[in-house]
Amino acid sequence: MQKTEVESGSRGPLLSLAPMEGLTGHTFRRIHAACFGPLDRYYTPFLTPPRVGSSFGKRDCGEVDPDNNAGLDVVPQLLTRNADEFVWAAELLAKMGYREVNLNIGCPSGTVVAKGKGAGFLRSVDELDAFLGEICRRSPIPVSVKTRIGIAEDAEYDEILAMFRRHPLAELIVHPRVQKDRYRGIPRWKPYGETLRTAPFPVAYNGDIFTCGDMDALLAAYPETRHVMLGRGILANPALARMLGGGPALTLAELEGFHDKLFCTYEAEMGGNAVFRMKEWWFYAKCSFADPLSVHRAVRKVRTVKDYRAATETIFRNGKLADAPGFRAT
Ligand SMILES: Cc1cc2nc3c(=O)[nH]c(=O)nc-3n(C[C@H](O)[C@H](O)[C@H](O)COP(=O)(O)O)c2cc1C
Structure with missing residues (x-):
């Protein structure tokens, strides 16, 4: 169900659909692709890894069923702080044909954060460091990460980025807000730029790209941008990716x-x-x-x-x- 890696060529950065719980599941992905053309890549809303030895729950099974993702380049996303369960889930996904698995370190929800998962993992950078070391070593498929830049302050990101740089990530997707922002305020481009400049692995940008003007401004500031993940922009205007590629406006x-x-x-x-x-x-x-x-x-x-x-x-x-x-x- 996965296509070969799509290179970003002269037509601009690779475009992907953000994982959005309750919104961008397999039905949305499939119908959106049929109506507006496929994006380069899709991320599933976060999945809970099953206990070691068990299968994914019913809802998550449907989400990763290869038949439901046929013809689309889909990366399953996991939300957990249990390395054994992450690796077990990655093994199940590898057997289904997936070639990358994504870790959610961005979810700002209070219940998730209270359990030290999602953006809550950013509270204990040492533990996250050890966790990434273990899952990158043991996962049968490459691991990418979607992150925020901290819990409360942008300054936290220096330590977080230094930690990420120690790991062989397939990609780091940066949503440059802190957990406390949730989705308010303006994403900070500087930490994204710093990541692009210094990371030894590919980097993606995510946050508030809603119009062609937003994308032009991002590319003017960071022309080396290779991958932009789109979320609310596609929900509001499902023709956004087509328009970013120079295609016609939504009717x-x-x-x-x-x-x-x-x-x-x-x-x-x-x-x-x-x-x-x-x-x-x-x-x-x-x-x-x-x-x-x-x-x-x-x-x-x-x-x-x-x-x-x-x-x-x-x-x-x-x-x-x-x-x-x-x-x-x-
Ligand atoms: C309702 C909702 C559900 C979301 N679910 C997820 C999720 O499951 N996993 C994840 O990494 N991010 C999730 N996000 C965050 C989005 O993937 C994305 O980072 C965010 O919407 C910012 O990008 P945008 O400005 O392009 O929308 C969610 C956001 C919203 C508003």
Whole structure:
């Protein structure tokens, strides 16, 4: 299910879809690729490694089932601080044909951080150092990492980066915020630039690339950028990667076609719960409309499939895309 490594050529950096729990799972990836063309790479939302000797849980099994990822370059992401379980999961993934596994050291959620996982691992750099040493040595497939730059202060990153540099990572994806920022404030480009300049392994950038202008600014500041991971930008404007490659802008008709396929597939998978799954997507997608508030109001109180269909028909019949569709923090 994995393609050969895609080199970033003259057309710009390699583009990947961010792991986003509840949003960018296999159904979204597949339908997005069918409607807008595949991105160069995809990361699964974080998976919990099974106990050593056991299989992945039902939901995670579907996420990594090679049939659900056919034709796409997918990197499974794990959230854990247990090296044995990481390595066991990497062995299972290697047998399924995956050629890289990603470690989540960025999740800012309070419950995850309290357990010392996700961004919480950045609190104990020595333990993370030992953990990375062990998993890089024992994993049958290369290990990449997606990280934040600290817990509370940007200055923490000097020590964190020095630690990363000691490990043979397949790639380091930098989301240059600290855990306490969650997704607020502006990502700091300097720590990303410092990583690009000094890391002995490939480096990727992630954070707030929502428009072609955002990408132009990043590339003007760091022309050596080789991989940019896109998250909320693609949720709001599913044509973003195409546009970054010089392709045409999003149209309302194609947004509607994408929406209809996504909703029908979720409905077949989970019945009426598809409404709630789609409402999470609308949180981002509404930003691409000229009047996001009216879109928000139209879907906010909907609970049933019938009401959902009526609301979205109205949105697509009467709505107008913004002049520059894209995610905006509200
Ligand atoms: C609802 C939501 C779920 C997310 N789930 C994950 C996840 O499972 N793993 C991960 O590494 N990051 C996760 N992230 C972070 C995104 O991958 C990404 O780093 C973040 O959205 C910033 O990139 P963007 O500005 O392009 O959206 C999540 C973010 C959001 C908002």
